[in-house]
Amino acid sequence: MTKNAYDFKDYIRPRFFPHIWCAGCGHGIVLGSLLRAVHELELDKNEIVMTSGIGCSSRISGYVDFHSLHSIHGRAMTFATGVKLSKPKLKVMVPMGDGDALAIGGNHFIHAARRNIDLTAIVMNNKIYGMTGGQFSPLSGQGIKATTAPYLTIDNEFDVVELAKSAGASFVARSTTFHAVEATKLLKKAIMHKGFSVVEILSQCPTYYGRRNKLGDAVQMMEWYKTNTVKIGSKKLEKNPSLIQRGIFVEKKDAPEYCEEYNKIITAAMKGRG
Amino acid sequence: MTVSFMEGNEAIARGAIAAGCSFFAGYPITPATTIFASMLKLLPPKGGICVQGEDEIASMGYCMGAAMAGRKVLTATSGPGISLYSEQISFAIGSEIPMVIADVQRLGPSTGSATRGADSDIQFLRWGNTGGVPVIVLSPKDAEDCYLLTVHAFNYAEKYRCPVFVASNKEIGMTRESVDLDAIALPDLIKRTPYKGDNFIPFEAPENSAPPFLPIGCDTLVRQTSSTHGPDGYITIDPDTIAQVQQRLKDKILANEEELTLYEEKIRPDADTLVICYGVTSRAANQACDILAEQGKPVSTLTLKTLWPVPEKLIKEKAKDYKNIIMLEMNLGQYVGEIKKALPQKEVRFYGQMNRVLITPKTIMEVIENE
Numbered sequence: 001m002t003k004n005a006y007d008f009k010d011y012i013r014p015r016f017f018p019h020i021w022c023a024g025c026g027h028g029i030v031l032g033s034l035l036r037a038v039h040e041l042e043l044d045k046n047e048i049v050m051t052s053g054i055g056c057s058s059r060i061s062g063y064v065d066f067h068s069l070h071s072i073h074g075r076a077m078t079f080a081t082g083v084k085l086s087k088p089k090l091k092v093m094v095p096m097g098d099g100d101a102l103a104i105g106g107n108h109f110i111h112a113a114r115r116n117i118d119l120t121a122i123v124m125n126n127k128i129y130g131m132t133g134g135q136f137s138p139l140s141g142q143g144i145k146a147t148t149a150p151y152l153t154i155d156n157e158f159d160v161v162e163l164a165k166s167a168g169a170s171f172v173a174r175s176t177t178f179h180a181v182e183a184t185k186l187l188k189k190a191i192m193h194k195g196f197s198v199v200e201i202l203s204q205c206p207t208y209y210g211r212r213n214k215l216g217d218a219v220q221m222m223e224w225y226k227t228n229t230v231k232i233g234s235k236k237l238e239k240n241p242s243l244i245q246r247g248i249f250v251e252k253k254d255a256p257e258y259c260e261e262y263n264k265i266i267t268a269a270m271k272g273r274g
Numbered sequence: 275m276t277v278s279f280m281e282g283n284e285a286i287a288r289g290a291i292a293a294g295c296s297f298f299a300g301y302p303i304t305p306a307t308t309i310f311a312s313m314l315k316l317l318p319p320k321g322g323i324c325v326q327g328e329d330e331i332a333s334m335g336y337c338m339g340a341a342m343a344g345r346k347v348l349t350a351t352s353g354p355g356i357s358l359y360s361e362q363i364s365f366a367i368g369s370e371i372p373m374v375i376a377d378v379q380r381l382g383p384s385t386g387s388a389t390r391g392a393d394s395d396i397q398f399l400r401w402g403n404t405g406g407v408p409v410i411v412l413s414p415k416d417a418e419d420c421y422l423l424t425v426h427a428f429n430y431a432e433k434y435r436c437p438v439f440v441a442s443n444k445e446i447g448m449t450r451e452s453v454d455l456d457a458i459a460l461p462d463l464i465k466r467t468p469y470k471g472d473n474f475i476p477f478e479a480p481e482n483s484a485p486p487f488l489p490i491g492c493d494t495l496v497r498q499t500s501s502t503h504g505p506d507g508y509i510t511i512d513p514d515t516i517a518q519v520q521q522r523l524k525d526k527i528l529a530n531e532e533e534l535t536l537y538e539e540k541i542r543p544d545a546d547t548l549v550i551c552y553g554v555t556s557r558a559a560n561q562a563c564d565i566l567a568e569q570g571k572p573v574s575t576l577t578l579k580t581l582w583p584v585p586e587k588l589i590k591e592k593a594k595d596y597k598n599i600i601m602l603e604m605n606l607g608q609y610v611g612e613i614k615k616a617l618p619q620k621e622v623r624f625y626g627q628m629n630r631v632l633i634t635p636k637t638i639m640e641v642i643e644n645e
Binding site for chain 2: 015016040046047049051054062065066067068069071074077079080081082083084085086087090107108111119163260263265266268269270272
């Protein structure tokens with residue numbers, strides 16, 4: 001594709017619009033950041049496969065005009081793995097919500113990271129289950145009001161970055177919907193990274209998470225991302241260590257990638273070794 | 275002629291290779307593990323992929339991803355693994371993703387007896403999908419069948435774009451026997467029909483048929499969803515469109531019953547009793563009937579190799595001249611109801627056993643002679 005000026009209409013399936021996301025939802029901003037990343041990388045639409053599960057976030061695969069696989073809840077990573085192993089040249093992206101990525105899909109997430117297979121996991125973290133009506137998620141953390149936590153949550157949350165790092169992901173980054181330009185830059189790096197890449201994007205859910213927890217409207221929630229996050233290593237952290245860091249936490253360019261390693265097995269087996 | 279000494283599980287793996295399978299993913303489980311082990315020996319030297327997932331759910335997901343990317347895929351498990359596969363089996367059925375699933379059955383329920391055989395999953399395979407959509411289930415009786423029926427299974431998966439089950443059993447899968455694979459006449463391989471045309475309509479298909487196929491990753495963008503979709507592959511809430519899709523998913527299997535009917539028979543003139551069976555039990559049944567024939571008591575046998583869709587026409591035709599019908603199963607009666615449904619005018623006697631041991635020819639002779 002020659003590089004024309006960015007027009008999101010080049011990358012979407014218009015018949016699916018208007019999208020299902022609530023007014024103020026952060027997921028549309030994530031979609032915008034992602035489409036800009038694809039545009040700036042000058043990728044062909046037919047070299048991209050987007051595999052998603054079920055939930056608000058997963059609808060993203062229906063909106064994009066790539067090869068798309070809107071699969072079943074929590075299992076997107078497994079279908080993505082099968083596609084990638086079969087056709088390693090494809091760029092396979094796996095956008096996921098809290099549940100897809102780290103509740104029902106948590107096992108597949110850590111094992112894909114452990115294998116360092118060349119997939120791009122995009123975790124759209126809104127700390128809540130939106131589609132089913134505001135239940136808490138493994139990313140909610142303690143003291144949160146949710147449909148299934150009327151007395152506030154007592155569960156601890158996963159730190160997506162720490163989990164991805166310790167599970168073996170070779171690229172790990174975090175951004176927010178307030179930092180949409182930064183998110184595009186990180187997504188570009190993640191897509192081009194050879195190996196398992198994770199980009200966590202904090203994304204507001206004003207309808208369920210924000211309203212129930214009295215965090216204000218979408219704008220106020222995004223302003224919270226502005227005031228409560230900092231770039232990795234910022235001096236502000238010394239004064240306030242509870243600030244959430246943004247940026248690239250891991251970037252291992254030489255970690256063995258699973259499909260390439262598997263190819264070595266095939267080569268050896270075809271020569272009669274093994 | 276090359277006679278090999280091999281178990282049914284290896285024969286399934288060899289059947290898959292003969293059918294052009296290039297992808298296997300699985301998770302260890304007795305008594306199916308040696309299919310995985312055989313595929314590991316056979317696939318990578320041919321450039322194929324054979325991987326172990328973190329669980330059955332993942333392994334099945336890999337297989338489906340690979341199938342959608344255009345590969346012929348096999349996975350193998352036993353009852354507890356079928357439980358875990360079931361959400362993806364529903365997806366494969368609804369989204370018409372071709373694949374072959376070998377279920378080397380063991381004695382259930384649940385963990386049950388890992389190293390003991392039973393035909394535990396006959397109804398589970400049929401009804402283990404949400405929506406109750408018909409499926410294809412083939413039942414081998416020995417290693418030779420494991421080879422042949424696996425090739426048929428791949429052909430059916432291609433033609434009808436659906437998961438196809440080979441319902442083996444620990445007793446077949448893990449028993450070595452002499453088999454000459456070269457002497458087995460295999461059906462011609464059915465090639466996947468690619469979509470030809472300018473405007474790709476992913477699920478548009480003629481009546482009673484599956485749609486042509488395009489793999490993920492080619493020039494034409496492919497879209498797939500587990501949600502209820504119309505012929506265009508987009509989520510739909512239109513009642514008429516939904517009704518048509520549901521009907522086609524059902525019809526493409528049931529309307530092709532005769533083409534999907536595989537069986538064996540041993541008809542003895544003057545017999546007034548027909549024994550109907552499937553799987554490893556049919557070997558004991560045939561042995562029992564041979565002995566009875568030598569004693570001057572002829573009894574015919576019908577061995578079903580296709581269990582689903584129920585070969586009703588075949589059962590009606592074969593049973594029509596018999597006074598007595600006896601159904602034998604290595605469970606407490608999972609399939610006999612289908613036989614009774616097919617033969618409403620006949621009295622169908624049943625003997626089943628689910629106690630981890632094979633039904634012996636002696637027991638079968640007693641059942642037959644206790645008319």
